[in-house]
Amino acid sequence: MSLIGVDIAWDRPTVAAxxxxxxxxxxxxxxxxxxxxxxxxxxxxxRAAGIGTVVVWETTTGRATAGYAAGQADAQAAEQQRKAVGLPGDMPIHFAVDEDTAWASVAPYFAGASSVIGQARVGVYGGYAVIEGAAAAGYRWLWQTLAWSGGRWSSHATIRQTGGTTLHGGADWDTAETPDYGQYPRPTTPQEIDMTPAEHQMLADIHAALASWNDFKGWDYANRDERKANPHSPDAWGKLGATLANSEEILTAVKAGAPLALTDAQVKALASQVVPVLVPQLVAALGHALDGTKP
Structure with missing residues (x-):
């Protein structure tokens, strides 16, 4: 779902507006x-109001066709202004292409800007052809305007400028097409949490005990990133829960390893009553053991 925004030049509507x-x-x-x-x-x-901020460097109509040195100069000036207003150093800065032109005519300008702040932080504002060309050249932050687009929207656009609003008579509607569209505050990505050595040993002990059951399959719980590292909790504990939830596998283990004087039908009936109760409790207990809480 697109996120609605506005871009504002000289008009300064209030946060409430x-x-x-x-x-x-x-x-x-x-x-x-x-x-x-x-x-x-x-x-x-x-920021205090929870409103994201995107920035664009824009001066004269043909500035982006002025070449590599112009891109360098503009990026240096934009970077100074970014610092002066307190925006973070990892924030992308868009540079405007305010005319109907081909990507080839502005590529040197953006190469110049990239030499100053890095391509990873250079955003491109322009029409369809410019956005398509920028995407092919590896630029990520792509703000497409309705102007010079001939009714076509690039699938690569991270922001779309769709038209005018009535907000103070000078704002344009924008829509963010991706969760990270170059805004401030910068979005954060949840990080994997590695298991502690104690948790690692606990899981290894559980795995060893379960693996001793007849016909009970083990699993590879190595780290995604490095096979010798501690496993990530989403990998190992998730797999354990999925394995324990497999009632057929537990039933096979019980039938093969338990010296009970029961018929197959009796074993199956017993397992059908025990497993739905035991498995959730066991999984919950393991979760409490992992986070150090008591059930």
Whole structure:
């Protein structure tokens, strides 16, 4: 689902007005015109209100066709302005292509910008042909405008500028097409949590005990990233839970290893009553053992 935003130049609607039109992020400017540029106060206010911020460097119409040196100069200026308003150093900066042109005509400019802040942080704003060309060249942050697009939307666009709003008469609608569209605050990705040595040993002991049952299959619980490292808890514990939930496998183990004077039908009936109760309790107990809590 697309996330609604607005981009604002000289108009400065309040945070309440921005939220009032349903916008979740604001695109603001860096340029040679201080009256248009984002301020440190705005950065602080937007963050406090939970509004994301995207920035774009924009000066004159044909600036992006001015070549490599122009890209370097603009990236240096944009980087200085970014620092001055308190935006983080890992934040992408878009650079505007404000005319109907081919990617080849602006590629040197973006190469120049990349030499200053790195291609990973260089965003591209422009029409369909420019966005398609930028995507093919390996640029990630792609803000496509409705202008110069001929009604076509690139599947590579991370932001789409879809048209004008009535917000102070000077804002354009934007939609973020991906969860990470180059905004501030930068999104975070949940990290895997490695098991401690004690948890690793606990799991190994459980595995050894279960593997001693007849016909009970073991599993490879090596780390995804490095086979000799401790296993990640989502790998090992998830697999353990899935294995224990397999009632047929437990039934086979019980039938083969338990010297009970029961018929097959009796064993199956007993297992059908015990397994639904035992397995959830065992899995819960293992979870409590892992996080150090008591059931």
């Amino acid at each position: 921005i939220q009032g039109v349903g916008a979740h992020f604001v695109a603001r400017y860096l340029s040679t015109d201080p009256s248009k540029n984002i301020t440190a106060a705005e950065v602080t206010a937007y």
